[in-house]
Amino acid sequence: MNEMDSEHLAEALRAGVRRTFKQVPREQELQSWRASPKTVAKVLVDAGLGEVIVLLEMSTLASDARIDMLLVGSHPECGELSVVVVENKQWSQLHVLRGTRRVVHPGSGPEGSQHPVEQAWDYCRTLQHHLPMLHRRFHGLVNLHKAPAEEVAKLVPPACGLRSEVDLARMRIFGSAPDARQEMGEFLASVLSGENAARHRRLIDQAHVRPSEALMLAAQEAVRGRALFTLLDEQRTAVDRVFQTVEEGFTENNKQVFIIVGGPGTGKSVLALELLGLLSAVGSAAVHASGSNAFARALREHVKGRRGGVESIFTYFHQHRRRTRNHLDVLICDEAHRLRKDSNLRYDSVEDRSDTPQIQELINAARVPVFLLDPRQVVRRDEVGTPEEIRRIALEMGIAEGNIHSIELSLQFRQHLCPEYVSWLEDLLGYEDAAPRPWEPSEGFQLLRADHPQQMEDYLRLQTALNRTARITAGYCWKWTKKVQPGGRLANDIRIDAWERPWNADKPIRKKKIPGKDMWATDPHGFEQVGCIYTAQSLDWDYTGIIMGRDYTWHGGRWLATKNEDPAAGGPDRHQLVRNIYRVLATRGKYGAIIYSTDPGTRALLAELGVPPVAQAKTVLDKQHHALAEAVARADDRSTPTQDGLF
Template identity: 45%
Template sequence: MGLQCLYRGSASELDTAITRDDFIDDLEKRFREAFWQDPDEREVRSWRKSIPTVVRLLVDAGLGDVQVLLELKAPITDVRMDMVLVGTFPETDLRSVVVVENKQWSRIHPDAEMVRLSSDGTPQLHPANQVWGYLQVLRGYVPMLRDEKLCGIVNLHNAPAHLVHAIRPTVQGLGELVQRWVAVYGAEHHRKEFSDVLRRRLSGKHAAQQAEMLLEAPVKPAEGLMAHVAQCVRERTVFPLLDEQREAYDHVRNLVATSKQRTRKEIVVIVGGPGTGKSVIAVELLGTLARQKVNVVHATGSRSFTRTLWKYAGLPGNQRGLFTYFNSFSDATPNDIDVIIADEAHRIRETSRNRKNERDLREPPPQIDELIHAARVPVFLLDEHQVVRRGEVGSLELIRNKAEQLGCGIREINLRHQFRCAGSPEYVDWVERLLMLRPSHGRPVWQPLENFTLYVARTPLAMENYLKALMTENYTARIAAGFCWPWSEPNADGTLRDDVSIGDWRRPWNSQASDYLGDIPPSSLWATDPAGFGQIGCIYSAQGFEYDYAGVIIGPDLVWRNGWHTERRHNVDRDQYQAPDFSMVVRNTYRVLATRGMRGAVLHAYDPATNQLLMDLGIPILEE
């Protein structure tokens, strides 16, 4: 699968095209066809105002043959780069690629490694760090570019030179590699500097062929978090952080550096749907801060996720405290920990204790209070549509109310970009519309995507055989189901009972054991150990994890009868069927299960009418 962009043409062709009245209308139409939505007003304004400032420099510099790619979609994600210039490095045959980020800002001020757009504005991502993330993801996931000439430019064409000078990477002291490979140019005399660097980096020789080869270049598959968690925690930064991901990372690091001088605690809340990189941010922060000797811990409400992190981080027993649970801070001294990173904060419970201490008749404090009090910098990462059991109370509203009650500041950062599901937010959006977790104007008919595969299976056997074949090609795959079948103890010989039964097809749930039963992995490793295939996972063994292909069995607790109906009697999980909002919990469950796949998914509904609905929506049918 190659790279995609909205427009490709030479600088001279684009110089002519932008004079046409219908050029912007054409870009908007292409955008809607590619991304299922209207472009943001600011994007359209940038197309009108910013693109010409770069194109004019190229043409005036005699670089009219250089190819310009507009809105190039970065590999493995739906992040888009404003402009990518492709040509040949002067006096060589090497491909040269220049990534340009356009900003229409006229005012800008430095703030540690971030910037503000006014003297009292909110700190936000430094555009040089933004561009550096794009260079990292191109080098990391497009093998063709690893040895090519690659650099980045921030085009602040409305900003006066003296303000731009103050935020240049060398002046502001950004990372050494950012200083080396990313330049920032403003208005006035900076335009000549900009033009000069374009001449030094680009020529139009064979530019069309270079651009075509780049767009057709194979993209390296994204690897899951667990594949690199040990390096990330113990050695170095591994994952490129893009846009709001990097903004969140930089903001927390700035807070840590100044926390002891602050008179008011600030809570950071990072909100994002499945696959937006919440756990990647969490682990990158943990690793960076731990290597800087900051007292930091990563906490979750998930036994499976935390124990898997223990295993894949490869930490000795005395260092496993880096990964702990939300209920570990009942007796913590206030501000005793520099940073608590509360990952999957939607799983926060009402309290950390199931009952009052027999010698203490007071009500136990809310778990959210314990987390906030224990850390100088409390960081919460959450997805409000992943509340899947009774007693889970984590939400943005809860944290906002608590911040106001405790007199804390709060910074909310929303992650917009998709890194799972092959970087296809269209799929996640479709799942949410299908399950009526967001408004849907009409039937959510499936529109095939170029980089994500979706099927509906007539039978679970067809699903299993398809996924099994993919595993022989070194992909990872799992089947998970709604909690609609009893979960038996293992047989006396250690084998698992075939509890999940659909017609003649019978398979066991994943093991409940805390250790291996022969080759069968414990529940905490079901999603990551290859031997987990063949057992059926549930929401508790799948939530927080990812694999290449997700098989999802929609059980009889969710059926389509001219609308969704949820059936408590068919759900056997006490924490789910006793939930006050059972319908929301069940639909959230299937949203989570359906968005575990990085490359594709297969759906099968136990109820025939519900399975027919999926077929009627245009999902390709997977036969036996």
């Protein structure tokens, strides 16, 4: 590599990243590949470490993130495998933001980048968690090969504090000065030698990558560290059946497939967490997977505060496409209605695409694959997550009928104070050719109708002032402008009379405290934007507002489904997909839902069915909390409380 042409190296890496990670490298990465690796190679050669193996753009083994360089060799003292994670930065000038420790540098934007020492440390810990053979023979290094000493000093104590869990004894940072490059070589020689480097590299390639015992214990403590609710009856039965199967042991050709079906709020995701905690406690290699970025991020944040490092247990369906057979003991596929036909990604080249069904890849990856799903939450025409499809593919793979276990969940936890609501909603939307029926108001759940979205927002805003969580969601009937407007604003794409609001942001705008799409459902500032099916599905809050658009309206005694702005919800199954979308959106609230339709006929239907008006409920709430209601009406700062409960 030291003698390799820089452009040739960059092109080789570009092709490798596209082929292996299905990603298109940015120009900034290409520039780094042209400049940075050779600076490390020179230090290695000068230090007599030319036989050390260098792995470029290696997977973190837990996500789509990539490690710039992994140096592989033997530890000089014991001869065992030793690795050094290298994070390359081309920064020549930098400024550390107080409080966040984020680093502003040319090309970063005002929000800055993650502190490179903390970034390298996170990669080290992830490797340790998934390659138990490392034990504690790992170190991290930040290569600031363009930064003078005075800039490097800004990144280390006492000038800059780091997260408490970062082990500074294992981390180093080196700048461009000649003495710094020499010190870098001396450090590498103290923890690496080239002896048996090729053999150690083969061991990594052949390793059975799985969560380490320490990580499984951490997952057990974090996931089960706070009770969400006690599993009852069928939930407990489902967990016990899977757990019993694992305890009985495995044989190579005796896969057991579990298909657990339940409607919204029946505890599927909490069941998945309970199962993950139990299996981790007994040392079984179990991983959680989902098809939703927002859901996975919410789960990671949920466990992150209690025990660091366990976020990598939460993966995405497509990350298991290259797992060897029975790589894991248990793969918990949550929200499996979001399964796709295959795991091909948008930028896959023709030669990298595969016809292997995603369901087959997931069944192949674990001895006991567990699928938790609600078939009425399929909301895209490319989603295939149904019990029938999972069973069909399992049988085609040669799995015995008796090894495919189906479990039904019916107990309601989200709307537990009014389990009748989900049934009423399904009749309203026309499932199984049912006719809408009158709503009988319940003390446990507040269903309301709005004649205008402003009424809905005013009511929900007052609920947030009462320390309750709330969001407004809508059908995809308005175009979504991803581009940020001048001044850091979001475009108000949703316009209904004089009321206008933006969709949730694609990426966070930290200066304006606007969360990105993955955190819209859980960041308190998400109330100021309208969410869609892709940011709301799988999550919930206390009160939910639903805007039904032109794509599902009541005319002539029946529902009409028409084209909206989401091509994924079109085609011959449009009616079913759009209906499923509104069913999902209308079941996100634990204590109440407010429905508004842009269609007069649909609003009239809700009134005929006896759904109370939100204006009346708002008047009652105003009287109960008169001073607070007046303060909310006057407030310019529309902050909302932090959401804690995610499920």
